[in-house]
Amino acid sequence: MEKLLEIKNLHAEVGGKEILKGIDLTVNYGEIHAIMGPNGSGKSTLSNVLAGREGYEVTEGEVIYKGKNLLELEPEERAREGIFMAFQYPVEIPGVNNSYFLKAALNAKLKHEGKPEIDAMDFLTLVRDRMKIVEMDDKFMSRGVNEGFSGGEKKRNEILQMAVLEPTLAILDETDSGLDIDALRIVAEGVNKLRSPERSVIMVTHYQRLLDYIVPDFVHVLSDGRIIKSGDKSLALELEEKGYGWLLGEDEAA
Amino acid sequence: MSSTDVLDEVVGSEYKHGFVTDIESDILPPGLNEDTIRFISAQKEEPEWLLQFRLDAYRHWLTMDQPDWAKLNIDPIDYQAISYWAAPKSKDDGPKSLDEVDPKLLETYEKLGIPLAERAALAGVAVDAVFDSVSVATTFKDKLAKEGIIFCSFSEAVKDHPDLVKEYLGSVVPTGDNYFAALNSAVFSDGSFVYIPKGVRCPMELSTYFRINASNTGQFERTLIVADEGAYVSYLEGCTAPMRDENQLHAAVVELVVQKDAQIKYSTVQNWYPGDENGVGGIYNFVTKRADCRGDNAKVSWTQVETGSAITWKYPSCVLRGDNSVGEFYSVALTNNYQQADTGTKMIHLGKNTSSTIISKGISAGHGQQSYRGLVKVAASADGARNYSQCDSMLLGDQCGAHTFPYIEAKNPTAQVEHEASTSKISEDQLFYCQQRGLGVEDAVSMIVNGFAKEVIRELPMEFAVEAQKLLGVSLENAVG
Ligand SMILES: Nc1ncnc2c1ncn2[C@@H]1O[C@H](COP(=O)(O)OP(=O)(O)OP(=O)(O)O)[C@@H](O)[C@H]1O
Ligand SMILES: [Mg+2]
Numbered sequence: 001m002e003k004l005l006e007i008k009n010l011h012a013e014v015g016g017k018e019i020l021k022g023i024d025l026t027v028n029y030g031e032i033h034a035i036m037g038p039n040g041s042g043k044s045t046l047s048n049v050l051a052g053r054e055g056y057e058v059t060e061g062e063v064i065y066k067g068k069n070l071l072e073l074e075p076e077e078r079a080r081e082g083i084f085m086a087f088q089y090p091v092e093i094p095g096v097n098n099s100y101f102l103k104a105a106l107n108a109k110l111k112h113e114g115k116p117e118i119d120a121m122d123f124l125t126l127v128r129d130r131m132k133i134v135e136m137d138d139k140f141m142s143r144g145v146n147e148g149f150s151g152g153e154k155k156r157n158e159i160l161q162m163a164v165l166e167p168t169l170a171i172l173d174e175t176d177s178g179l180d181i182d183a184l185r186i187v188a189e190g191v192n193k194l195r196s197p198e199r200s201v202i203m204v205t206h207y208q209r210l211l212d213y214i215v216p217d218f219v220h221v222l223s224d225g226r227i228i229k230s231g232d233k234s235l236a237l238e239l240e241e242k243g244y245g246w247l248l249g250e251d252e253a254a
Numbered sequence: 255m256s257s258t259d260v261l262d263e264v265v266g267s268e269y270k271h272g273f274v275t276d277i278e279s280d281i282l283p284p285g286l287n288e289d290t291i292r293f294i295s296a297q298k299e300e301p302e303w304l305l306q307f308r309l310d311a312y313r314h315w316l317t318m319d320q321p322d323w324a325k326l327n328i329d330p331i332d333y334q335a336i337s338y339w340a341a342p343k344s345k346d347d348g349p350k351s352l353d354e355v356d357p358k359l360l361e362t363y364e365k366l367g368i369p370l371a372e373r374a375a376l377a378g379v380a381v382d383a384v385f386d387s388v389s390v391a392t393t394f395k396d397k398l399a400k401e402g403i404i405f406c407s408f409s410e411a412v413k414d415h416p417d418l419v420k421e422y423l424g425s426v427v428p429t430g431d432n433y434f435a436a437l438n439s440a441v442f443s444d445g446s447f448v449y450i451p452k453g454v455r456c457p458m459e460l461s462t463y464f465r466i467n468a469s470n471t472g473q474f475e476r477t478l479i480v481a482d483e484g485a486y487v488s489y490l491e492g493c494t495a496p497m498r499d500e501n502q503l504h505a506a507v508v509e510l511v512v513q514k515d516a517q518i519k520y521s522t523v524q525n526w527y528p529g530d531e532n533g534v535g536g537i538y539n540f541v542t543k544r545a546d547c548r549g550d551n552a553k554v555s556w557t558q559v560e561t562g563s564a565i566t567w568k569y570p571s572c573v574l575r576g577d578n579s580v581g582e583f584y585s586v587a588l589t590n591n592y593q594q595a596d597t598g599t600k601m602i603h604l605g606k607n608t609s610s611t612i613i614s615k616g617i618s619a620g621h622g623q624q625s626y627r628g629l630v631k632v633a634a635s636a637d638g639a640r641n642y643s644q645c646d647s648m649l650l651g652d653q654c655g656a657h658t659f660p661y662i663e664a665k666n667p668t669a670q671v672e673h674e675a676s677t678s679k680i681s682e683d684q685l686f687y688c689q690q691r692g693l694g695v696e697d698a699v700s701m702i703v704n705g706f707a708k709e710v711i712r713e714l715p716m717e718f719a720v721e722a723q724k725l726l727g728v729s730l731e732n733a734v735g
Contacts, residue, residue: 051690054682079692087690091683095705101691104701108692144705161691 001028004066004200005050005169011060012049019045021225022061027169030197034211034236035204037222038244043204044088046222047173050202051085052078065169079105080112082168086158086175088204093145098157099127101145102164109165130163133190151178159190170194172203176210188213208240221247281471282339288312290338291440297339298409301416304423311429311439318433324567324596325625325657328538329501336503338441340471382407382446382462394458404449405460408476411447418449422480426509426546426573434505434567435542438474442507445475450485450516459715461490472503479509481516483549488519490718501529501564506541514549514576519557521714523722526562528729533592533621536564543570547579547605555582556599557713559722561729564593569627571600574608574636581610584710586722588703588729589622589654598628598659603639603669612643615707618654619730625657632669639669647677648706650699650730700727 005027012020019042027033035043049056050063052075063070070078093101107117118126127141134156146154155175162170172191176184191201191214203214211219211233219235220227221244229235229247239247282293291312295305320331382393382405398405404415411419429439446462464475481487491508504526510518520543529536539562545554556570572581583599601610614626626647632639647656658675680702688698704711704723711719 051686053686075686075689076692076694079690085690087687091681091687093684093687093702093705095708096701101688101701104693104697105691108694108697112692165691 001030003027003064004029004031005070006064007061008063009061010046010049010058010063012045013057013059014045014055018059019225020049023222023225023227025220025227027200027202029200030195031218032195032201032203032214032216034216034219034233035202035222036206036219036236036239041222042225043222044173045225047085047088047171047202047204050078050171051075051083076108077112080109082109084162084165084167084170086155086162086170086172088173088177090146090149090154090158092147092149094147096145097141098143098145099123099141102127102141102161105161106164127160127164130160133163133186133193134160135186136160152180152183155179155187156183159187163190163194166194166199168199170199170201172201172205174204174206176205176207184210185213208236211236223248280339280341281337284335284337286333286336286338286441294339294441294443297341298412300412303420304412307424307429308440308442311436312441314430315433315436315440318430318436320433324627325623325659326565326567326594326596328565331501331503331538333437337471338474339443382460398456398458398460401454401457402451403454403456404447406447408442408445408447408478411478415447415449418480419447419478422478422509422511423476424509426511426544427507427542432542434540435507438476438505438507438542441472442474442476445477445506446479447477448479448487448489450481450487452482453484454482455485456487459488459490461492463492472505474504475506477506477508478511479518479520480511481513481518483513484515485513486517488715489521490715491520491522492525492718492721501536501538502527503538504540504563505538506543508541508543508570510543510545510554512545512547512549512552512554512579515551516549517553518545519555520545520570521718522556522558522560523714523718523725524558524560524562524566525725527564528562528593529564529591531591531620533564536593537562538565538567539563540565540567543568544573545571545581546573547576547581547608549579550576550605551578552576553580553582555584555713557582557584557710558586558597559707559710559714559718559725560585560587560595560597561725563595566593566595566597568595568597569599571602572610573602573604574610574639575604576608577605578607579605580608582713583610583612583614584713585613586615586617586707586710586726587624588617588726589619589624590729591620591622593620593622593624595622595624596627597624598626600629601631601641603630603632603636603641603666605636607638607640608636609640610642612641612645613709614643614645615710616645616647616656617650617703617706617726617730618647618656619650620654622654623657624655625659627659627661629661629663630671630673631662632664632666632671634665636666637668639666641669641671643671643673645673645675646706647675648703649677649679650703696727696730699730703727703730 007023007025010020010023037043058071103123136156216233219231221229291308427435430436450456512518526537526539554572560566574581581601587595587597589595616624618624626645630641645658656677660673662671684702685698703726711722
């Protein structure tokens with residue numbers, strides 16, 4: 001199987017403090033990887049490092065994406081190359097029209113791919129189609145980006161953006177948190193619709209219930225900046241039952 | 255790179271209107287005395303009363319001091335080193351039809367995006383083009399005349415409609431109102447005159463485009479707009495100047511007279527040359543703008559987008575005399591590099607149930623400094639007066655500053671005055687969010703800033719709104735990333 005992403009011995013610091021302490025992870029095209037682990041273990045940090053956020057300094061190791069060194073790309077270049085991060089806390093951009101923003105994002109990607117910009121009508125058709133997937137009302141498109149959206153609405157908006165931008169690697173950081181049961185199902189369907197042999201997903205979550213909807217190929221447990229256990233979907237069920245204690249103990253013993 | 259570095263880099267604008275038109279001009283040697291004023295008045299073949307108006311203003315001005323209460327650092331201005339008259343040569347023998355206007359001038363306005371030939375003109379916008387001290391062309395005059403609307407250069411108005419000019423000139427901003435207004439009243443050169451008769455809704459946007467070209471000259475334009483009972487007009491003002499190392503003075507006076515049930519919407523996109531990234535050169539923009547709502551239910555709104563000038567000193571104001579009259583002030587001011595702006599408004603509530611709204615958005619980048627200065631005054635007579643003020647500042651980087659000076663004087667216990675203020679930094683989270691969606695840093699900053707200014711931009715007429723949005727983006731180029 002062809003590798004999309006290869007993380008080797010990744011160490012990263014935030015604010016001078018080492019948070020990631022040697023991560024190894026390979027994601028092949030078409031795979032869905034779930035990352036679980038206690039609060040503060042470094043899950044969001046890993047997502048941010050992959051997306052290229054400022055202030056997250058890689059001190060050791062490498063990340064190869066589509067066969068190239070990912071770490072030397074600017075965040076916007078990574079995005080145009082197909083990395084999409086659904087934020088744990090999507091930010092509000094007051095006054096910037098949601099639809100305008102999304103169109104600008106799509107056009108940035110199209111331009112990067114050497115394709116012509118999408119015209120207003122085609123864009124409208126595309127967005128309408130994708131909005132059906134996340135069951136979002138038209139009125140959200142004329143509001144400011146996430147401006148005054150409820151927590152769940154923000155998360156749906158993330159999935160809408162993802163559905164429109166059709167990333168190669170989607171990184172979902174706790175997209176399930178703060179969602180009611182219906183929204184969870186809707187968001188999960190959005191992700192499942194995107195599932196294809198050309199795309200991969202890294203999904204950070206605390207809860208098995210998301211994995212009931214989006215069945216992962218692999219489950220990894222992150223603790224204190226390291227992946228301490230990897231397995232298939234049954235690992236998540238085991239965690240749900242036993243918590244992290246037994247793993248942490250095992251880690252200490254090792 | 256820290257976000258401050260990033261921001262510092264994105265701010266650093268390139269001024270797109272900095273070219274000089276090579277045209278032969280008559281320029282009065284620098285210096286100011288009564289002879290200068292007599293010369294200007296004679297050039298324009300003005301009636302005696304107007305010369306007297308000028309001389310009175312000049313004599314008053316001599317007794318005044320340049321104000322220093324604004325939060326601005328202004329290098330001393332040598333008023334004797336300024337030339338008070340510059341006019342393209344071909345213009346000697348009075349107003350001409352468009353076909354006779356020097357092609358170089360037409361080309362200049364074309365380059366600025368203001369085609370003057372009526373067939374190419376912006377649909378639905380009539381333009382008065384003022385080049386240095388004179389108006390070089392006014393479009394759609396005949397079409398407007400059919401509705402009884404007068405739209406012409408100030409000089410023409412003095413010749414063709416002396417009674418109207420005499421009745422209203424100085425009636426809103428008296429000659430001795432303030433230092434710069436007095437100076438303007440003494441030496442004003444040209445500008446626009448608008449009269450909308452009773453009950454007429456002006457069918458197109460009226461617009462004046464001011465261009466400073468000559469060096470070492472000041473521009474002192476005078477605008478007078480009268481909306482008679484029940485009339486409506488939307489008026490736009492745009493300005494640019496070449497890039498020059500010395501500071502040039504622009505001291506304008508704008509008077510709006512709004513009669514009963516009338517409405518004036520006045521929009522400005524001010525893009526005078528701001529100086530270079532080290533603060534060398536640029537226009538000193540010291541402007542007095544005031545609207546007088548003389549009758550009941552009169553309404554005036556000022557909308558301004560101020561991105562240019564080295565220093566801006568400007569407080570478009572509303573005197574709400576008529577009962578139920580309404581004053582609005584929507585402002586976006588952007589200061590980058592070493593630009594300074596002290597701007598705001600005065601809302602003077604005299605009539606009953608008068609209301610005013612102030613929305614001010616300040617954006618500072620580089621070493622830019624700006625202050626919002628506003629006065630809301632409610633007289634004892636103004637029962638039921640209401641004001642809502644909102645002043646938001648956005649900082650890009652940590653070398654710039656934003657200050658707010660709201661003054662409230664309420665002498666009527668029924669007055670409701672509300673003031674809200676906020677200061678925010680463009681956040682790293684917002685920038686990263688945009689980048690993560692594939693937007694470059696400059697586009698992201700431009701987008702965030704435009705979003706911040708949206709409540710004001712949306713008050714602008716369509717063509718201007720697009721222009722203003724671009725301008726905010728361009729003025730912040732290299733402010734980040
Ligand atoms: N700017 C920072 N300065 C110092 N420490 C930081 C900074 N940002 C994150 N950290 C620390 O890094 C550690 C990992 O944080 P991270 O957000 O990656 O955890 P997480 O696994 O996503 O947790 P959660 O499940 O609560 O979302 C935490 O201890 C956090 O306090
Ligand atoms: Mg997290």
